[in-house]
Amino acid sequence: MLKADSWEQGVQTLLAQSRICFLSTRGKQGPETSMAPYALHGGNILLHLSGLAKHFSNIKTSPYIGLMICTPETAGESPLGLPRLSLQGVVAPVSDGLLERAKAVYLARLPDAEPLFAFADFRLFQFEPEHIHWVGGFGKARTVSLAQWRKLVGCS
């Protein structure tokens, strides 16, 4: 059992609550930010990206990217210290042998995305985190080890 006010519980609440992430990719002129829905798969993060989007070509050239998952903003609350995860790591296409399983995991989390799998330009990627930083609020930040991460997302 995790304590209700622990950082571990904070990470799990965030991951349960938010289904989108923000990518930081290396573009021709400099860093670019984009949004993508995501699903956890083991310790990795699945992304279903369109070949028409700029992040797709950026990733092909520079697969080491930044990824943020942030507590959704609400009108009534202060937006200053929203709990959030900032990750860095390498993104790569899901290999053919793992595709069916990964697709099922992705669609279990994001059933509305099913029609997009009929488009030839979309491809399923997996992001493997190397560095993970947690900000639980103002002045509450910490590095999360890969072992801690794997335990939190239930794959150790």
Added chain:
Amino acid sequence: MLKADSWEQGVQTLLAQSRICFLSTRGKQGPETSMAPYALHGGNILLHLSGLAKHFSNIKTSPYIGLMICTPETAGESPLGLPRLSLQGVVAPVSDGLLERAKAVYLARLPDAEPLFAFADFRLFQFEPEHIHWVGGFGKARTVSLAQWRKLVGCS
């Protein structure tokens, strides 16, 4: 008057609704994503950043950054096509002569941030967009010219 379903109205609704943005900065190992509250000031975007945060040192080295403003995710709605703006441009400290005015504009939008101005490590920056891309939903994307942007945010 803008049409209620126009892309211009979509941009204005987003800017009224969301008070946070996601930065893409160039870190030592690669692109990094972070979150910051923002306020519009003319055609620029004000950011109040802590010198203890990684994006602060990243910006000092590489002031050309990416910035995204995204419609907040809600539990009941599909997260796939959330309307969003992706901008790229240069970020720089607000000059001394403009500081009081910029601080007033920032605090009018984010009154909770007032105590942070007492911390010596925080500094007010302004981001000046050079490229602006609008995604209004699935398949609804367009480039926004700087003239269009300035008109939309009421400074032309």
